[in-house]
């Protein structure tokens with residue numbers, strides 16, 4: 001009898017853990033393909049609606065200063081059409097803060113932005129960034145949840161907690177790009193330690209960048225992580241399988257990894 005109750009408790013615990021890992025889909029690169037021809041097809045809003053239909057937890061979109069993928073109208077259309085939250089990725093600039101405060105996404109993730117980079121290459125440097133605090137205050141005053149995109153670095157996370165943000169998103173790029181097994185393990189360890197520390201100081205812990213069906217497994221096992229944001233790989237896979245199969249496959253891999261994590 002005790003054994004049966006014990007096993008029910010373990011299952012309930014697992015269900016709770018599964019509840020806590022959210023999957024966000026970044027639709028930027030649907031806009032990249034659309035912009036290659038300057039027309040309206042494929043529309044990132046339609047893909048976002050299809051992702052919503054597949055029960056993803058949020059849609060992420062990054063309005064870059066140079067508007068290389070998502071445009072202002074895409075963000076406005078996403079906000080009009082989606083029932084699930086929009087996680088608005090943005091640089092810490094007056095232009096982006098004003099845009100966010102006017103349009104009120106559910107959450108903002110502040111990221112570093114360099115004009116010549118192909119993608120967001122690393123996390124924010126909070127030691128050098130002197131203006132971020134006033135921007136965080138403006139976003140929070142508008143009722144927007146605020147997160148910061150950071151490398152897995154305790155010093156940066158400590159500052160983030162002092163800045164009063166709701167969450168951090170750990171940049172998983174170095175872990176995903178690592179080839180040598182020792183390097184993979186070292187990067188993974190940094191992410192684990194950082195996630196634990198961030199949770200211990202009261203931050204919600206998200207992660208993303210470069211995740212695919214393979215490397216997501218070890219990340220999804222980190223129980224402090226409550227949200228994964230995945231873009232390029234899923235959109236690429238959707239070319240082969242369609243977005244629904246790509247999302248469902250990712251969701252299953254994440255859920256299985258979570259359940260097998262203990």
Ligand code: PXP
Nearest residue numbers: 120149208209210229230231232
């Ligand atoms: N999270 C953040 C903060 C990002 O900047 C990006 C890339 O735009 C992602 C997640 C998704 O990364 P990827 O497209 O490599 O999955």
